[in-house]
Amino acid sequence: MSKVPLDAQREKQVREAEELLFAGPQKLGVAKGLFLGRFVxxxxxxxxxxADDEAKRVDHSLVWRDWGYWG
Numbered sequence: 207m208s209k210v211p212l213d214a215q216r217e218k219q220v221r222e223a224e225e226l227l228f229a230g231p232q233k234l235g236v237a238k239g240l241f242l243g244r245f246v247x248x249x250x251x252x253x254x255x256x257a258d259d260e261a262k263r264v265d266h267s268l269v270w271r272d273w274g275y276w277g
Contacts, residue, residue, distance in 0.1 A: 234246075236249055236250060
């Protein structure tokens with residue numbers, strides 16, 4: 207039994223598997239990308255912004271909290 211045909215067949219299988227598994231762009235999640243040293247800013251930044259009226263209500267409630275409104 208010759209080893210050459212098995213090696214050629216194995217290489218062909220590996221090539222085909224790589225084509226199937228790694229075809230197209232690879233997308234990593236934010237955490238995995240950070241682990242690998244990659245940061246995709248447009249996935250994380252800018253943080254979601256509150257609507258103006260909601261921001262005013264939050265600011266107002268924080269002022270009351272900071273001034274000791276609750277006694």
